[in-house]
Amino acid sequence: MTDISDLIQPLVALRxxxxxxxxxxxxxTRTAGRIAEALRAAGLDVHxxxxxxxxxxxxxxxxxxxxLGLRADMDALPMVEKTGLEWQSTVEGCxxxxxxxxxxxxxxxxxxxLARDPQFSGTLNFIFQPAEEGLGxxxxxxxxxxxxxxxxxxxxxxxxxxxxxxxxxxxxAGPIMGAADKFYLTLTGKGGHAALPHVTPDAxxxxxxxxxxxxxxxxxxVPPSSNAVLSVTxxxxxxxxxxxxxxxxxxxxxxxxxxxxQDRIEERLREISAGIAASFNVSVTVEYDRYYPASINDxxxxxxxxxxxxxxxxxxxxxxxxxxxxxxSYMLQARPGAYIWLGQGCGDNSPALHNPHYDFNDDVLETGxxxxxxxxxHWLRD
Numbered sequence: 001m002t003d004i005s006d007l008i009q010p011l012v013a014l015r016x017x018x019x020x021x022x023x024x025x026x027x028x029t030r031t032a033g034r035i036a037e038a039l040r041a042a043g044l045d046v047h048x049x050x051x052x053x054x055x056x057x058x059x060x061x062x063x064x065x066x067x068l069g070l071r072a073d074m075d076a077l078p079m080v081e082k083t084g085l086e087w088q089s090t091v092e093g094c095x096x097x098x099x100x101x102x103x104x105x106x107x108x109x110x111x112x113x114l115a116r117d118p119q120f121s122g123t124l125n126f127i128f129q130p131a132e133e134g135l136g137x138x139x140x141x142x143x144x145x146x147x148x149x150x151x152x153x154x155x156x157x158x159x160x161x162x163x164x165x166x167x168x169x170x171x172x173a174g175p176i177m178g179a180a181d182k183f184y185l186t187l188t189g190k191g192g193h194a195a196l197p198h199v200t201p202d203a204x205x206x207x208x209x210x211x212x213x214x215x216x217x218x219x220x221x222v223p224p225s226s227n228a229v230l231s232v233t234x235x236x237x238x239x240x241x242x243x244x245x246x247x248x249x250x251x252x253x254x255x256x257x258x259x260x261x262q263d264r265i266e267e268r269l270r271e272i273s274a275g276i277a278a279s280f281n282v283s284v285t286v287e288y289d290r291y292y293p294a295s296i297n298d299x300x301x302x303x304x305x306x307x308x309x310x311x312x313x314x315x316x317x318x319x320x321x322x323x324x325x326x327x328x329s330y331m332l333q334a335r336p337g338a339y340i341w342l343g344q345g346c347g348d349n350s351p352a353l354h355n356p357h358y359d360f361n362d363d364v365l366e367t368g369x370x371x372x373x374x375x376x377x378h379w380l381r382d
């Protein structure tokens with residue numbers, strides 16, 4: 001097994017430095033600069049500015065036809081950190097609350113280890129991606145020629161998972177992360193005095209009825225054998241206790257794993273909105289955005305992960321996908337590969353992702369590095 005013990009502490013320092021200086025999607029200039037500098041120091045061929053602030057480090061082994069892409073996301077979240085750690089964010093309202101700082105460190109460590117012992121056949125592409133958090137950085141990199149400039153026969157991405165015990169590894173064939181849709185519904189009436197509702201269509205009452213009806217879609221329009229989530233998360237309207245507002249705005253999200261189910265939910269949302277409009281004498285405008293597709297793992301790639309990971313840590317087949325979304329889905333649509341969960345939990349009280357008290361668990365850095373290295377050596381074997 002490759003000795004990487006001397007790399008761990010410098011990587012912890014790198015991870016904590018990135019954590020202390022977080023940057024939002026497409027603004028990761030400092031982070032990308034640190035990544036490019038470290039990759040060059042390790043001897044990789046470095047390419048910057050891909051899809052915005054993306055960085056790709058290329059490492060060639062012995063002559064061989066195969067190529068592999070290993071991806072880490074590098075953006076932070078627009079939220080306030082409350083960990084109180086020594087390396088807490090120094091940027092107000094910006095925080096690495098999803099562990100992308102740890103993903104960067106693990107992939108960087110794998111690049112450094114493989115660069116000093118390039119015993120593989122083919123080409124390795126280390127992909128450091130911007131703007132995963134809702135902005136589609138993966139799609140931007142692909143549209144900027146990622147896979148034409150850096151061919152990848154297969155791609156992998158590793159994400160920390162607080163719900164799993166620290167150091168365990170899990171994945172599955174087929175769906176592993178949900179498609180993410182967002183919707184906004186604007187209900188418009190006339191507005192008027194609250195004491196005279198009989199002359200003023202009530203947009204708030206119509207919106208309340210619409211929320212109730214939308215929550216029947218998954219229960220009554222989706223087959224019981226299919227997984228789906230519809231959540232209304234925003235309800236805004238009115239500014240005074242005695243005025244019926246002319247406009248109410250609803251917002252929410254839909255998560256699915258099957259495009260037919262996705263189509264059916266959008267269809268019913270539009271039909272129900274039209275029905276509410278007619279029933280309450282208001283108009284309803286529907287904005288529906290399918291911003292991330294479902295992440296669908298290639299079966300062979302997922303099985304390879306489970307086989308390889310068993311020699312590194314406790315590895316198992318995830319029993320079901322997660323309803324959360326991931327823009328690595330775009331890469332999986334373009335190339336076969338797999339999305340992998342790395343457990344980082346420290347018991348039942350481990351803060352979840354996107355929690356203000358969350359911090360990446362540095363104890364799992366080595367496991368993640370070793371998995372990246374093993375995946376590379378397996379796919380690029382002679």
